């Protein structure tokens with residue numbers, strides 16, 4: 001298979017006021033792969049995703065998606081190209097039902113049969129969502145809301161999905177189911193995935209390639225298999 005860079009970040013620099021959060025981050029995500037970005041709290045993982053999806057301005061560097069420069073385009077223009085970001089903390093519409101949330105994810109689409117099929121796909125992925133389809137999203141558990149956030153993202157028909165800490169604060173049994181479905185989304189739909197995680201063990205187990213971020217810089221860039229056996233990575237991120 002020809003290797004195509006779906007996402008290419010070059011020397012990205014981002015700051016909040018006078019605080020510099022990213023000091024020239026470069027990374028690549030090949031089409032069809034799962035790439036993970038791991039690192040401690042505050043390393044700059046979320047900032048990287050926010051800059052890619054246009055939620056925060058890059059002060060320097062480039063973001064290329066599908067061969068085109070998308071640096072600092074407005075978020076809606078980036079979503080419209082099929083690059084979808086599931087932010088940290090899930091952010092589902094608490095007062096809307098599960099099904100209403102899913103429909104919101106498809107608001108840019110006109111292909112009704114496709115929308116219905118993708119909703120069915122979401123319910124097959126996460127049967128809990130089907131059971132709760134008329135329930136207000138805000139009344140569900142954190143893990144169920146994470147499932148909804150992922151299923152809603154699929155409703156926008158992304159070609160590339162960025163997930164920010166899908167395991168954060170979620171019961172282990174639901175984490176396993178969510179990670180199985182992340183792999184299934186990648187395999188069954190060919191959706192390219194950039195996965196941000198503090199849970200490095202989990203993220204490296206499901207991804208092809210990984211980057212370790214430390215205080216706004218890439219410290220390691222390797223296959224996930226190699227990172228899992230790298231002594232420094234093991235000591236600092238995998239619990240020895």
Ligand SMILES: Nc1ncnc2c1ncn2[C@@H]1O[C@H](COP(=O)(O)OP(=O)(O)O)[C@@H](O)[C@H]1O
Pocket residue numbers: 016019020021039040041042043044045046047048
């Ligand atoms: N809204 C913000 N205002 C000011 N500083 C921020 C803001 N968000 C993040 N930061 C700072 O930017 C750095 C990177 O944060 P973040 O990208 O959230 O890290 P991670 O997602 O890896 O935990 C940290 O030093 C953090 O304190």
Ligand SMILES: [Mg+2]
Pocket residue numbers: 045046047088164165
């Ligand atoms: Mg974060």
